[in-house]
Amino acid sequence: MFCIRRGRSSLTVSLQPQRAETVLTVELKSHGNGTHLYLTHAGFPDENSRNQHEQAWPLVLEQLDKSMMPDR
Numbered sequence: 902m903f904c905i906r907r908g909r910s911s912l913t914v915s916l917q918p919q920r921a922e923t924v925l926t927v928e929l930k931s932h933g934n935g936t937h938l939y940l941t942h943a944g945f946p947d948e949n950s951r952n953q954h955e956q957a958w959p960l961v962l963e964q965l966d967k968s969m970m971p972d973r
Contacts, residue, residue: 938962 928939940958945951 923942923944926941926943928941930937930939940962942954942958945954
């Protein structure tokens, strides 16, 4: 199952893989001349899964930042 809910300043994506459903919420807020991204990922089936994602998200967001701001 794949579900997207759009709020005024947020996007929530629910994915239901075979193991468990997690909810990823992304909020974008204006900040000066840029935008702050707030990411919340919840609903993990166990602590190990949560820890793996906690370690991976900074790397994913760093790559996203580099792809959107190549001159940095």
